[in-house]
Structure formats: structure tokens, C-alpha cells
Amino acid sequence: MGTSLTTEFWERFSVLLVLALAMTAILTAVFTALFDAFTARLRGRRPHRTTSRIPRPRVPHDRPTPVHH
Template identity: 50%
Template sequence: MGTSLTPEFWERFVVLLVLAVGLTCVLTAAFDGLAVRLLRRRTPKALPQMPHRPVRKDHRTSVHC
């Protein structure tokens, strides 16, 4: 005993499918934007660089510990 799918069913199916795809796209964009904002907020700021000591060319590094 089989049932046939009516045109009304297909119309509602298409409408619900389009709404689901649209809602998925909107929510994905919103959560992606939120995630990017949270990641930017959590990244540590660059610390100021300490000036390097000048390297002398005539000095050799010791190999003893």
C-alpha cells in the first residue's frame, strides 16, 4: 500500500528546505564573526622588545659550561 506525495507536500518541503538553508547560513556567519572577535580579544598583545646587547666581533663564545 503506497502513498503518493502530493504537490502540496513538495511546495512545503521546498519552502522549509530554503528556510533551513537560509537560517544555517545566517547562523554560521554570526558565529564565525563571534569566534573571530573572541580570538582577537584573547591573543596577547606584543610585548615591547628588549634592546639587544651589541655583539663584539673580536670576542669568541666560551665552549665550557
């Protein structure tokens, strides 16, 4: 007993396929925008350090730098 796919099936299938593709595109755009905003906010809170964390001794500017021999 064979069954054939009717035109009603193909109409519903095509409508559901287009809806699934549209929802996928919309959700991808929304989550990408949210993720980009979240990572930008995180990077703004913790700036990348370019200097070392070792404190350097302060040298007064009114005296010349001592020279050791």
C-alpha cells in the same frame, strides 16, 4: 497500499528546505564573526613575546665594556 507525494508536500518541503539553508548560513556567519572577534580580543590581551624572560645585566653606557683575558 501505496501513497504518492502530493504537490502540497513538495511545496512545504521546498519552503522548509530553503528556510533551513538560510538559517544555517545566517547562524554560521554570526558565530564566525563572534568567534573572530573573541580570538582577536584574546590575542590583544596576551601579545606574543619575542624576547626571552631571562633578565640581562645592565651595563652603564658611560664606561667601556670590560674585557676579560
